[in-house]
Amino acid sequence: MKSIRYILVFLMILGILGIQSYGAWSWSDSSKSGFSSTSAIISAVKKSDSSMNIYGVGWIKSLGKNKFVSMIASELISYAVPEKGKVFAKNAFILLDCLNKKGVYDGIFYYSMKNGYPSFGLVIVIDRNEIMKPGNYLSCLDRVPPMSMVPSYQIKACSWTIQNRFDIVYLSLTERGNNVEYNVCSSLGGCSGCQTVNIH
Numbered sequence: 001m002k003s004i005r006y007i008l009v010f011l012m013i014l015g016i017l018g019i020q021s022y023g024a025w026s027w028s029d030s031s032k033s034g035f036s037s038t039s040a041i042i043s044a045v046k047k048s049d050s051s052m053n054i055y056g057v058g059w060i061k062s063l064g065k066n067k068f069v070s071m072i073a074s075e076l077i078s079y080a081v082p083e084k085g086k087v088f089a090k091n092a093f094i095l096l097d098c099l100n101k102k103g104v105y106d107g108i109f110y111y112s113m114k115n116g117y118p119s120f121g122l123v124i125v126i127d128r129n130e131i132m133k134p135g136n137y138l139s140c141l142d143r144v145p146p147m148s149m150v151p152s153y154q155i156k157a158c159s160w161t162i163q164n165r166f167d168i169v170y171l172s173l174t175e176r177g178n179n180v181e182y183n184v185c186s187s188l189g190g191c192s193g194c195q196t197v198n199i200h
Contacts, residue, residue, distance in 0.1 A: 035162060035163060035166060037127070038106035038125040038126070038127050038166065039106055041106075041125045041162070041166060041168075041188065042056075042106050042107070042108060042123070042125060044187045044188065045108065045123055045184055045187050045188065046108070047187065048180075048183040048184050048186065048187035049112065049179075049180045049183040049184065051112040051113065051114050051178075051180060052110040052111070052112045052180060053110060053111045053112070054108050054109075054110045055108065055109045055110070056106075056107070056108055094143050095109075095122075095143065098143055106124075106125050107122070107123060107124040107125060108122075108123050109121070109122050110122075110123070110180075112178060112180040113178070114177065114178045114179070114180070115177055115178075117174075117177030117178040118174075118178065119172065119173070119174040119178040119180040119181060120172065120173050120174075121170065121171060121172035121173070121174075121180070121181065121184065122169075122170070122171045122172075123168070123169070123170050123184065124168070124169040124170075125166055125167075125168055126166065126167040126168075126169075127165065127166055128165050128166070128167065129165065156170075156171070156172050156173075156174075156181070156194055156195070157170075157171050157194065157195045158170040158171075158185075158191040158192065158193055158194040158195075159192075159193045160191065160192035160193045162188065162189070168188065168191075170184070170185075170188075170191055172184075
């Protein structure tokens with residue numbers, strides 16, 4: 001129950017950050033090199049931690065809302081109350097489908113559980129040679145409707161640039177005891193331009 005509560009709250013706070021925090025983010029350049037495409041960056045993230053259950057933004061659209069909701073409710077959070085699982089899945093679909101329609105070139109939504117400690121994250125990669133600035137589609141985060149059951153927690157929001165070409169947006173909520181956030185950042189040469197928001 002605690003894990004599903006974090007999932008629901010995470011999606012709600014994404015909406016808050018999308019509108020209130022984006023303007024304050026500073027895009028710093030990382031020294032990480034060797035990436036030739038957005039797919040190469042996403043591949044590095046996927047390999048960074050075997051505990052992640054990963055869902056591609058583009059794949060979400062092709063799967064369709066009903067199948068996605070059914071999959072998340074029955075597989076990803078099968079231990080939770082089914083109704084709450086459906087609420088999470090529907091709102092996750094709203095967010096990811098909107099991002100895809102806005103032209104996100106590549107990105108993933110992940111869920112991780114280690115020793116009972118959950119971590120949830122959204123990694124978006126934008127190739128400046130391929131797509132518009134991320135501020136043009138981060139408004140999708142505001143489409144996730146408000147939810148109840150808000151515990152006290154922290155959410156990290158990071159934004160930086162790799163090789164003066166790839167803009168990275170990383171949003172995560174990680175409970176102490178799960179190191180997936182560290183592994184994701186390490187795979188990208190370190191996360192930069194991060195903010196931590198306290199929610200009570």
